[in-house]
Amino acid sequence: MSTVPPATKRARQFVNAAIIGGGFFLILLLLAGWGFFLQGPPQLAKAVDLPDSGTGFEDATQLLTDMNLALDAGDREAFLAPADGAARDALGLWWDNMAALGSTGGAVWPETFAAAGEKPNRMLLGAALPFAESSANGSGRARAGQRVVQGVPYSVVITSDGNGSARITAFEPADHPWPWDEGPIYAVQSGHSTVYGLEEERALVDAAAAVVEQSAVEALEIADERSEEEIPLAGFTVAITDDEARFQRWRGGKRDDEGAGFKAGGVAQSTALPTFAGYGMPDDLAHDDYASTMLVALGPGSAVARADATRHEFMHVIQHTMAPVIPGFTDISPAVSEGFARYFGEYVPAGAPDGGPARFGQYRKALDEFGAEVEATEVYSGLGGYELAASKFHYLDASGADAWNAGMSTTFEPLGSADAMELGLTEETWQEWIRDGE
Ligand SMILES: [Zn+2]
Numbered sequence: 001m002s003t004v005p006p007a008t009k010r011a012r013q014f015v016n017a018a019i020i021g022g023g024f025f026l027i028l029l030l031l032a033g034w035g036f037f038l039q040g041p042p043q044l045a046k047a048v049d050l051p052d053s054g055t056g057f058e059d060a061t062q063l064l065t066d067m068n069l070a071l072d073a074g075d076r077e078a079f080l081a082p083a084d085g086a087a088r089d090a091l092g093l094w095w096d097n098m099a100a101l102g103s104t105g106g107a108v109w110p111e112t113f114a115a116a117g118e119k120p121n122r123m124l125l126g127a128a129l130p131f132a133e134s135s136a137n138g139s140g141r142a143r144a145g146q147r148v149v150q151g152v153p154y155s156v157v158i159t160s161d162g163n164g165s166a167r168i169t170a171f172e173p174a175d176h177p178w179p180w181d182e183g184p185i186y187a188v189q190s191g192h193s194t195v196y197g198l199e200e201e202r203a204l205v206d207a208a209a210a211v212v213e214q215s216a217v218e219a220l221e222i223a224d225e226r227s228e229e230e231i232p233l234a235g236f237t238v239a240i241t242d243d244e245a246r247f248q249r250w251r252g253g254k255r256d257d258e259g260a261g262f263k264a265g266g267v268a269q270s271t272a273l274p275t276f277a278g279y280g281m282p283d284d285l286a287h288d289d290y291a292s293t294m295l296v297a298l299g300p301g302s303a304v305a306r307a308d309a310t311r312h313e314f315m316h317v318i319q320h321t322m323a324p325v326i327p328g329f330t331d332i333s334p335a336v337s338e339g340f341a342r343y344f345g346e347y348v349p350a351g352a353p354d355g356g357p358a359r360f361g362q363y364r365k366a367l368d369e370f371g372a373e374v375e376a377t378e379v380y381s382g383l384g385g386y387e388l389a390a391s392k393f394h395y396l397d398a399s400g401a402d403a404w405n406a407g408m409s410t411t412f413e414p415l416g417s418a419d420a421m422e423l424g425l426t427e428e429t430w431q432e433w434i435r436d437g438e
Pocket of ligand 1: 341
């Protein structure tokens, strides 16, 4: 094995997780936010980044291989066998919670593994959940025909005696806890959604399950109707809590709220695929540089209009899955992702493009506030950023352009789509449409 400098550089760049979202929604004069936070979990680019020597390295490799074989065999005891103490308890909790979510296997792989020893390292651990991107539902990419894992990073300490025996002596969430890391979960499985929360929030999960399922059906129907491509998703995995502090922990703090003046009510977070094969992972597990399907979490702020908040997040998941990115490498325009999610997740279900005078009033107000500029950094700086971003998709739709397809290129502004250019839709005509609209 040898080190490939570009891959190493890329692995380092993954550390800078991209924050691309946040959202909010006006209802009954109350502001609530549907945040969107894309986290590209840092991951090792290629297996060749691993050192080819070092005390205990081979032992650690064997340990991960054994864990992958145990995941494939569904053998809980074998999976936990190399872990001690609190690390064993945490891995046991992960296993049981993934089972509750309907996992059909999983994978563990190293992110950075300088050498086995006392120094904490990061590894990614993920399960193949029922509503990950599915080849059975139309994916034509590298994942076609394969099971898709949704990995997230954990800090791990692996100690080795250098003679074939390695142990996991510490294991904890690396960047922030995910809902399943905080205790035993309770999950409700429906045809197009899994809704889950901590066991103590069972009543909330039960109360929200029907709304989330209905929102999933509606979001998938809109996607089916609008997309020329088959939708590679059959549903969504959604965590929910009524505890704001808990929700903030799940989404990794308030990073995407900074300066935005709103509080997120929901979040869609990307997960990682193994970027390489090996370590005993079964052949039918997808590995790819692209991020895996997103997971959704809803906080207390979503309660004011749960269906809208949920569909909004689902549109993020659909867009992200159909137009996937390589974490740390692809710039996503927040104006495109938030405009798409708001328009197709909130306005289309409400009857857009005939949204009525109130909507045009909002657009005009936003246009006055921002001018024509809805650049990346401005989307989150106030209500108007979201309005203007959504209005561009609305405008394309109302003008006979393919608004859905414009959202499938997440780096290009909607009015820059080929369709828009062909129809002569410009910043100027869009502004006129807003000024004249009613
Ligand atoms: Zn959003």
